[in-house]
Amino acid sequence: MKEERVLFSETLALQDIDSQLSLLLEPQQASNGIIANANDDEEERARKKAQNRAAQKAFRERKMARMKDLQDRLSQSEFEKFTLLQEIDQLKLLNIEIHTENQFLRKQSSNKNISQVPQGLSPPTSLSDENGAQFNSTSFSFPTKDTFFKSLMIDQFGEEFIQQRHSDDNQYSGVQLLSVPATWEYLQKIIQNNHDIEFDMIMVMNNLKKNHICAEEGPSYPIYLINQMIVKAIEASSSSSPTM
Amino acid sequence: MKEERVLFSETLALQDIDSQLSLLLEPQQASNGIIANANDDEEERARKKAQNRAAQKAFRERKMARMKDLQDRLSQSEFEKFTLLQEIDQLKLLNIEIHTENQFLRKQSSNKNISQVPQGLSPPTSLSDENGAQFNSTSFSFPTKDTFFKSLMIDQFGEEFIQQRHSDDNQYSGVQLLSVPATWEYLQKIIQNNHDIEFDMIMVMNNLKKNHICAEEGPSYPIYLINQMIVKAIEASSSSSPTM
DNA sequence: GTTTGTGACGTCAGTCAG
DNA sequence: CTGACTGACGTCACAAAC
Known part of the structure; x- marks a missing residue:
């Protein structure tokens, strides 16, 4: 009772390549003998099956491709994240340097001429000195980058902008x-x-x-x-x- | 010839819930009559099929979960990228402000006292003024952020560090x-x-x-x-x- | 050995658009 | 209505783990 099915299935498997073509080669030899009707019906179903088989195959392939695409996009995104992190660190470093120089300049300036430098410059900002207090005179003991920047950023943009990493x-x-x-x-x-x-x-x-x-x-x-x-x-x- | 198979399949479908359990309920009523041997073999195969059925189901579910997980991770990564981008912009802004202030201070300083300020400060850097030339005297026309930073970064870290976005x-x-x-x-x-x-x-x-x-x-x-x-x-x- | 996990296919039913 | 697409299952073969 099962051998039948297996045979059938195997036949199909062998026809696999033909199956897609079998749709194009229309069944035009239908009106032949007495068995025409039954034959017709049978053929119709077979055709449908072949169709479905092909459809599924295509579908599965598409699915696989989608999966792969997702993977790739994830890798890509992760990599970009990394380069952004690098960029951030460069910026932070640069920032520290400039800020340090700034402190120094400010000190010089106040030594020569008190309150020569307006505190709030072009943008409506106030890079006040209180957080820069860690930089005293000429010996600079660098704080942790993160510590430094946190205070700096808070000062600039307010607490809500600081996302704690x-x-x-x-x-x-x-x-x-x-x-x-x-x-x-x-x-x-x-x-x-x-x-x-x-x-x-x-x-x-x-x-x-x-x-x-x-x-x-x-x-x-x-x-x-x-x-x-x-x-x-x-x-x-x-x-x-x-x-x- | 096919009805048999269909019937069989449907039977299995109905047994779906039981199928997993059928494995646990061991076939202990095997040694009964004359047909014991054939029956045994049959049962064995059925058991195997049910097993496989369950395995596939589980496998498919795992697969789906993996897919979903990938999706989520992508979203997450993309989101993090975005926040990093924001952070970068904040840093750039901050940087511009400090640098501007710096320029101003430098100007003041050189007005009062020529070459009071040492050019290379704490880190082995040289934030030379050539790129800051766009900032003249007191009126600051901000350049494009990117333009500005490109020159600044190149100056600091060299061409190879600049990834063009x-x-x-x-x-x-x-x-x-x-x-x-x-x-x-x-x-x-x-x-x-x-x-x-x-x-x-x-x-x-x-x-x-x-x-x-x-x-x-x-x-x-x-x-x-x-x-x-x-x-x-x-x-x-x-x-x-x-x-x- | 047998179980279990996986890949590849096939089948069917349901849905949507042309 | 017909064909394409898709979701859910089942089956088999085969590697892999127990």
């Missing part, structure tokens, strides 16, 4: 960081726990090398960057391996 | 913007082209309202924010609708 343990502006040894362990774990994937750890580490960030634990890498490099390495190994 | 048509630091009317049209198009989804356009516009960005075309919204709000609205409508 929790700088936890191994975090760099909210991005999880892994030190070099930690990265190494991470890679090993991945390889151990995922037998189906393989990649060149050395390649990953090398690719990572240029992108380190200086954290308290020494040079570190943002985790998503690591992941990205892993993906790259996997792709590299799979395209060069003989399995493909 | 193409500010195209309706773009805000690389994020596509839609003006209010454009947003409205966008929503309508979405509704038209996706019959299966429905949401309250008004709700979306309202949620968007607080998050506008001032572009040349007037208040605008970043496209991904719009998309996010649409998702929200869809969820809201689907959870409140009687279909659920």
